[in-house]
Amino acid sequence: MFLVTALEMRHNVGMATTVPNASRTARDRARVELTDEIKAVARRHLADHGSAALSLRAVAREVGMVSSAVYRYFPSRDELLTALIIDAYDAVGERAEAADSASRDRAVDARWLKVCEAVRAWALANPHEYALIYGSPVPGYAAPQATIGPASRVPWVLLRLLTDGVASDEIVAGETPAMSRTIRSDFAQLRRTAAPAVPDAVLSRGLAAWSQVLGNINLEMFGHLHNVIHDYDAFFTLQMRRACEFLVRGA
Amino acid sequence: MFLVTALEMRHNVGMATTVPNASRTARDRARVELTDEIKAVARRHLADHGSAALSLRAVAREVGMVSSAVYRYFPSRDELLTALIIDAYDAVGERAEAADSASRDRAVDARWLKVCEAVRAWALANPHEYALIYGSPVPGYAAPQATIGPASRVPWVLLRLLTDGVASDEIVAGETPAMSRTIRSDFAQLRRTAAPAVPDAVLSRGLAAWSQVLGNINLEMFGHLHNVIHDYDAFFTLQMRRACEFLVRGA
DNA sequence: CCTTGTCAAGAGCGGCGCTCTTGTTTCTTG
DNA sequence: CAAGAAACAAGAGCGCCGCTCTTGACAAGG
Known part of the structure; x- marks a missing residue:
């Protein structure tokens, strides 16, 4: 608005x-x-x-x-598209925020699962809007600056979950994998910006989990699980549950 | 050809x-x-x-x-697109197969990593072709039957890696997560078709790893890591290495 | 030789994004 | 309150697009 x-x-x-x-x-x-x-x-x-x-x-x-x-x-047509893109980011962001605050009193991994399922539910309900923001970018279309705010809403929710989980000791740091200077610096900036006190190992696992969320939704929605998986709901929940375990326990 | x-x-x-x-x-x-x-x-x-x-x-x-x-x-234009799609699947499939057989004598996790990096390298070198097959489907375009063969080449490589790893005990089964009848049946069919003797837990972790591969490439190529990660190469390797560990050790 | 099948070419259909011009309506200001 | 300025809908038109239908050239087989 x-x-x-x-x-x-x-x-x-x-x-x-x-x-x-x-x-x-x-x-x-x-x-x-x-x-x-x-x-x-x-x-x-x-x-x-x-x-x-x-x-x-x-x-x-x-x-x-x-x-x-x-x-x-x-x-132009592109400006109209931009408006729709912003709306889409806002819509999925709002769903994620709602799912999180609706389960605020529960454990961090349960909240994470709820947010993932909210994102997937929105994607299934709005496939073309999902493709618009998480699929291949419209060719020759450069996302204008105005989109980055709305685009950050979902990641923001997830990063806050990481912060909460670390603060409450629900997420254990685990062993920090060896990583280059550049990656440590990227993680440091991320920590400074949006996830205070979250160690590198947890940020890494958080991004891995996030990539699994989008990866699974993409696989499902773009047809790459066709004839392989039939019960998409159960499969997604299974995979996300496992990803959650890995996220919080580091194992 | x-x-x-x-x-x-x-x-x-x-x-x-x-x-x-x-x-x-x-x-x-x-x-x-x-x-x-x-x-x-x-x-x-x-x-x-x-x-x-x-x-x-x-x-x-x-x-x-x-x-x-x-x-x-x-x-029609769509048939031309189909030909390009098939070529793209064949190209990335061939890269994956080449990467695998070039490192056949090494450990399974090292081979998996090589295959992942080959896929990503191909994607970076051919972004539009990558978007064509792993991004949002062309609207109003239904992938014809002729594409499913070439589309399976990469998954086939990965499934054979799982089979090899299980056979050589390089991949441990780990504890099997609770899963529904339907999912067990899907996994059973997958095992029957392409991954003999690979237990459900490993198939599940394999799909999780595959979703991370495509998820990370999507995040990177479609701009969702912009201003967050700067050293994409190092980040991808880090994440894939971690995904490999999880895949083979179940932890 | 002449039929037959393949081919490039052209004209044309409706639709597209976008621009420029032309009047008309609406609001602000003297 | 009327005059001027701003904002507006509409129309015509540009050069694209995918696609179809028809026409005439040309090579191979009888």
Whole structure:
């Protein structure tokens, strides 16, 4: 919501040389409404046909205006995509945060499992949006700066889990694997930024667990487990449970 | 190479009602050459602009013929994409097989590591082809049957590694996690098909390790480690080494 | 020789992203 | 309150795209 307003403000700045002064006019309200409607229709088209088939003209048709009129609201198809990407990151981030705070009183590994399952549930419910953010990037599309905030919400939840687990001794450090100076420095920066007091070994296992989360969801959703695994739910839970054990016990 | 010939034969059958009789005519030779040239140009376009931007017309322009003429060789853009997908699977599969047989006399975990690094090296060298097969599927494109063979080459290498490791006692079974009937049945089928005598616990850890391989490559290549990890090479090796330990020791 | 089958080429269909121009509506300001 | 400025929807048009249908050239087999 926030970022949408920011985007449309940036858009205004880009179009008009001067911003009048007031902002609560009827036109502005109409603009926000239309912007939202365009995004809603675009999101539906995305869910129906995927990101590559997202056509500005089709969206415009359904909204009931002419294609060129959409450019008043989104300066390009890519900007529209960016808005959808941000929304997707926010959606999955919110699910992860909700899953975490709903199980805050439980053990860290249980919370981790809940967050993983929330991410997967969201992915299964919104496959194209998942592909948009965790699949191959749209070719020739560079993720703008505005996406990195929303993109960090899920990792943030997981890093806080690591911090909590280390603080409460639920996560044991285990033996620190040998690693290069550069990696130690990366981990140090990560610790400084978002995971105080979490030792390198735990950060490493946390990233391994995270890679398993996305790896398993990718394998499942992109068809690489076809004819191999049939009960995806049970398989995911099994693998995540094992990953959790490894994460907290280092074994 | 094999599969290309198969595809083009299927194509011929589809186009002509009767196949003359001989096959080494000058026309036939020209046809294979042109087919290969089209594929080569298409692969370069893919590497330059990604799969969504692969344009039959552009390829035709560069090959020096008219767009409609390409349809004599590939009945649709999707069939051309399929050929590229098969080639990509074959390429990475061949790398994996080569990496494995080059280190056949070494320990199983060292071989596993070599295979993982070969896959990643291929992915880094051919990002768009990697995205084509391990990223989000091309929207509205259903992977035809002909791709599953080439797609299995890498998994096959890994499963044989598991088999070897179990046979030589380099991989210990460890404790078998509790799992549902359905999963046990999936594992049993996998064992029957491609990994004789490999216990469920090892199959589970093997799939976990494989999900880490692809998960880490995805994270790296799709930008999710941006500003977090800087020395990707060292990070990947570190994580894979740890995954290997977990795979063979169950800890 | 002439039929037959393969081929490149062209024209054309509808759709795409995007731009530029043209009036109209809405809001602000003198 | 009216005049000017800003924002707007709409239309026409550009050069792409994948794909189809038709036409005429050309080589091989009878």
